[in-house]
Amino acid sequence: MFEVRELTTEDAADAYRLGSVAFGYHDRPIPESFPDRPGRTTFGVFEGTRLVAKAVDLERGQWFGGRVVPTAAVAGVAVTPEVRAKGLARMVLTELLRRARERGAAISTLFPTTPFPYRALGWEEVGALTYLAIPTAALAANRDGGPLARLRPATEADLPAIERLYRDVARASTGMMERSGPDFAVADVLTGFDGVTVAEDQDQVIGYATWDRSSGYDTSSRVKAYDVIGERPEATRALMGMLAGWQSVAPTTVLRLTSPDPAFLGLASSSMSVDQRKPWMLRLVDAARAVEARGWPSVVEGEVDLDVADEVCPWHAGPQRLILSGGEGRLEPGGTGTVRITSRGLALWYAGAATPAVLRRAGHLEGADAKTGELLAVATAGPAPALHDYF
Numbered sequence: 005m006f007e008v009r010e011l012t013t014e015d016a017a018d019a020y021r022l023g024s025v026a027f028g029y030h031d032r033p034i035p036e037s038f039p040d041r042p043g044r045t046t047f048g049v050f051e052g053t054r055l056v057a058k059a060v061d062l063e064r065g066q067w068f069g070g071r072v073v074p075t076a077a078v079a080g081v082a083v084t085p086e087v088r089a090k091g092l093a094r095m096v097l098t099e100l101l102r103r104a105r106e107r108g109a110a111i112s113t114l115f116p117t118t119p120f121p122y123r124a125l126g127w128e129e130v131g132a133l134t135y136l137a138i139p140t141a142a143l144a145a146n147r148d149g150g151p152l153a154r155l156r157p158a159t160e161a162d163l164p165a166i167e168r169l170y171r172d173v174a175r176a177s178t179g180m181m182e183r184s185g186p187d188f189a190v191a192d193v194l195t196g197f198d199g200v201t202v203a204e205d206q207d208q209v210i211g212y213a214t215w216d217r218s219s220g221y222d223t224s225s226r227v228k229a230y231d232v233i234g235e236r237p238e239a240t241r242a243l244m245g246m247l248a249g250w251q252s253v254a255p256t257t258v259l260r261l262t263s264p265d266p267a268f269l270g271l272a273s274s275s276m277s278v279d280q281r282k283p284w285m286l287r288l289v290d291a292a293r294a295v296e297a298r299g300w301p302s303v304v305e306g307e308v309d310l311d312v313a314d315e316v317c318p319w320h321a322g323p324q325r326l327i328l329s330g331g332e333g334r335l336e337p338g339g340t341g342t343v344r345i346t347s348r349g350l351a352l353w354y355a356g357a358a359t360p361a362v363l364r365r366a367g368h369l370e371g372a373d374a375k376t377g378e379l380l381a382v383a384t385a386g387p388a389p390a391l392h393d394y395f
């Protein structure tokens with residue numbers, strides 16, 4: 005009696021209603037453009053003609069090992085209150101994953117309100133988008149001296165440099181979003197924030213910061229910095245110094261940064277606290293594609309005979325041989341299946357978010373001898389997973 009299908013523009017009002025009631029923005033009118041955005045597909049479960057569950061697949065890309073991996077960013081998952089806990093989230097998300105694979109996605113990412121339904125479907129928490137609060141006076145107390153880059157407000161001519169600076173950081177990260185495609189217009193950077201500051205060295209832009217200033221100038225006032233990217237220390241120092249300059253009117257500075265970051269090396273981290281933390285979850289949509297798409301350390305050579313347990317994405321379940329060589333990875337069906345790994349284990353390993361030792365203790369990996377464990381650990385070792393773009 006429940007049927008799952010892709011939504012059409014005819015379903016827009018029902019989809020908006022379901023999502024807006026679930027997430028509490030039902031007081032706002034439906035936007036005129038809803039939901040017609042390229043790169044966005046909504047799936048729904050119907051009971052007769054009534055929409056009772058939905059989930060959205062956003063076409064994105066995330067950086068892993070220096071390459072962009074095609075991602076299904078999942079958003080707007082909602083089930084009508086009367087029919088929750090009947091398997092409808094499972095139904096719509098299983099279909100979303102099947103279709104995401106068909107359109108070429110290799111992995112899927114989401115920001116959960118609760119991790120449990122997603123764990124039941126093979127996603128696992130691999131990182132968190134974290135906003136850190138620090139007294140602005142503590143920024144001002146920074147004694148990490150040295151030359152400072154020149155600062156000025158960004159103009160349109162700076163957009164290519166801003167794009168380049170972000171992409172260089174994203175390329176060296178684990179999981180940061182590729183900011184291109186329909187949801188990221190670089191020109192919006194200039195209108196999307198109260199301030200965009202660039203740092204220059206002679207004639208070249210070597211850093212930038214995007215920031216918002218809250219209202220008022222009392223003890224609750226704050227400056228929130230979204231990207232603070234310095235290609236060189238003089239840029240980072242100058243940008244952090246600009247934020248420090250707000251201390252008389254914005255006693256708190258909030259930073260969206262993932263450690264390690266050069267900006268932290270000039271701060272007293274003991275003064276920082278977590279202002280907001282949004283965990284994110286990952287799963288592989290097509291393991292062979294995910295292994296092929298990302299970059300691997302060129303010094304790592306070896307093979308592992310995996311046995312993947314994944315009922316939700318059966319196309320990559322069973323024995324699979326992982327082959328790593330010369331910076332490339334392949335996953336081929338077959339092999340002895342000696343090393344058993346769950347879908348959640350695969351997600352944690354792929355993101356370098358847990359070592360084989362932790363996976364083993366958590367029951368997500370079995371059968372890896374010491375050498376295989378080392379190979380798996382080194383293969384995805386890298387910066388802590390980071391995702392700075394909420395969706």
Ligand SMILES: CC(C)(COP(=O)(O)OP(=O)(O)OC[C@H]1O[C@@H](n2cnc3c(N)ncnc32)[C@H](O)[C@@H]1OP(=O)(O)O)[C@@H](O)C(=O)NCCC(=O)NCCS
Pocket residue numbers: 026027080081082083084087088089090091092093094095115116117118120121122124125
């Ligand atoms: C979260 C929500 C989408 C789950 O939908 P649902 O249809 O009730 O979930 P399902 O019945 O399909 O459950 C799927 C799996 O998750 C598990 N699960 C669901 N909610 C759970 C919870 N709160 N705690 C633990 N497990 C949960 C189920 O046991 C099931 O696992 P199983 O199939 O292995 O038994 C629904 O409760 C909802 O719409 N909530 C409000 C909006 C929201 O929070 N959306 C999520 C945004 S990220």
